[in-house]
Amino acid sequence: MLKKIFICCVILLAPQIPFAQTAVKTIKSTYITLRGEPLYKEGFVHFAYANPDAPKGGAVTLHTTGTYDSFHRYALRGSCAAGYQHFYDTLMTASYDEADVLYPLVASEVEYAADYSFIILSINPKAKDNEGEPVTAEDAAFSFNIIFEKGVPQFRSFYSDVTVSVLDGNRVRFDLAPGDKEKMMALAQSTVFPKRFWERHDFSEPLTTPPLGTGPYRVKDYKMGQYVTLERVKDYWAAELPVNKGRYNFDTIRYDYYRDSNVAFEAFKAGEYDFREENSASAWATGYTAKIFEDGTIIRSEPPDESPAPANGLAFNVQRPVFSDIRVRRALAYFFDFEWINANLFYGQYRRVRSFFQNTKYEARGLPSPREQEILAPVRELIPPEVFTREYEPPVTDGSGYIRPGAREGLRLLKEAGWELKGGKLLDVKTGARFSFEFLIYDSTAERFLIPFRNNLARYGIDMRIRTVDQSQYINRLRSRDFDMLALSTSPSAYPSSDLLILWNSRYIDSTWNTPGVSDPAVDYLTEFIAAHQEDDEALTAAGRAFDRVLTWNSYIIPEWYIDHHRLAYKNKFGIPPVRPKYDIGLDYWWVR
Secondary structure, three states: OOOOOOOOOOOOOOOOOOOOOOOOOOOEEEOEEEOOOOOOOOOOOOOOOOOOOOOOEEEEEEEOOOOOOOOOOOOOOOOOOOOOOOOEEEEEEEEOOOOOOEEEEEEEEEEEEOOOOOOEEOOOOOOEOOOOEEHHHHHOOOOOOOOHHHOOHHHHHOOOOEEEEEEEEOOOEEEEOOOHHHHHHHOOOEOOOOOHHHOOOOOOOOOOOOOOOOOOEEEEEEEEEEEEEEEEEEOOOOOOOOOOOOOOOOOEEEEEEEHHHHHHHHHHOOOOOOEEOOOOHHHHHHOOOOHHHHOOOEEEOOEEEOOOOOOOOOEOOOHHHHOOHHHHHHHOOOOHHHHHHHHOOOOOOOOOOOOOOOOOOOOOOOOHHHHHHHHHHHHHHHHOHHHHHOOOOOOOOOOOOOOHHHHHHHHHHHHHHEEEEEEEEEOOOOOOOEEEEEEEEEOHHHHHHHHHOOOOOOOOEEEEEEEEEOOHHHHHHHHHOOOEEEEEOOOOOOOOOHHHHHHHOOHHHOOOOOOOOOOOHHHHHHHHHHHHOOOHHHHHHHHHHHHHHHHHOOOOOOOOOOEOOOOOOOOEEEOOOOOOOOOOOOHHEEEEE
């Protein structure tokens, strides 16, 4: 499944009044699709990548790094335990084979206005929480209320045009003004929390004991910050629904926490856990040499990854004075030698990111089309002129480690921006202050590619300090934007969605996800244009490419890399369906043989 930003929707806290009768056309269905037709028609029995006869049972141990101090993903602070996505169900859910199609889960049926001004979701009368009590429309409405009151602040702004009412015990209605299909679908994906539990707890604070859930797993055992074991809810009410048939087969899932990736890999070689998706190219190329990898105990595979590639990169905090100048940001990209890093550290396994819509039709190529130019015309004076004259590509080296040609261009840009090299130090011409900044990380494995970057910068008088903090500190500093630069890991974008508002629009500048701190009228205009044209494919395609050009030429990040396949290693204990999902590994459809 495409990894998307979790969208929690909220409501206005206002007295409810009867809804006026309107002549708007309504649509009743058991699915919703943003565009086109669903892959799975009404009445389907299970997804194509599921084995409906998969046996239940067995124990699986997984791993993660860092620590945790909460069982509550939606608190304003703290780090949540791994596996939290299994605690609760959503009203509707997606398949792993398609983008933006929703099928029944807690909600068994939907009715919505043809102009997307409202949606009514009928709660499945069989829906239960993990103690066997009914899940009702009141729980759904409460969930939105609690997020509105206690959740992340930007949602109150983004969903301020949404109101909710409980029509009866099994029907909840959301009204949108104006109508918005994409936002309507986001409402349909909302998480449902049991009211009777959360009305007794502070939703804004970390939760140090396991919650009452509505999902397929609950916490069985844990040691805070070290491990957590989930157990399958044996009487899980939704186990036989088409979206879950053949899914959630493991009796227990244990997540062990390790200090960093290196320690975790050593534990895997010792047989301490069962499955690993390798994110280190060097480890994949040279590290899998222990006996456990040669005697058949561990299977290695490289299934293709057909998902859009994430636009990962080294993100500048553009609110820091040192990075507020676009020339400085562009200059530093010339000191990041991807070709050398890929050849010497990654064994040539990666490709360079060059787009925020990598591997989709929205990736900007060539020069802007007439339609793109038309869309960009109102903000032409606010965007880099290169948008109209050059196709964006990150700086390229010959991979030898000799970066002087690029460094000359970098120094030229820095000189234009008011910096000069004196006595081996790059100094501000006006103040005499040295060019110095901190790169924030929480996993020491990042040092392997940051140290060559730091060394290149140091040769030209720039002081970059690598600061490693624990995961909790990192999250807190990220949320408060207390950093100069860090590695930005993004969710892949299949198309330009209204999620871009939360990611880039200045109205949501306090959002954790607007990591670089962008506040730009041109970016605001484009994100709002995209949100308003979700059902106009021609306009959306042109606007997506135009937006891609504006982001890349503004140099908010130094692009990193991506890979077009998965690197999986797992114990020879799993059964795997013969059909793999297009957009996900599908681990929750595997079983223990």
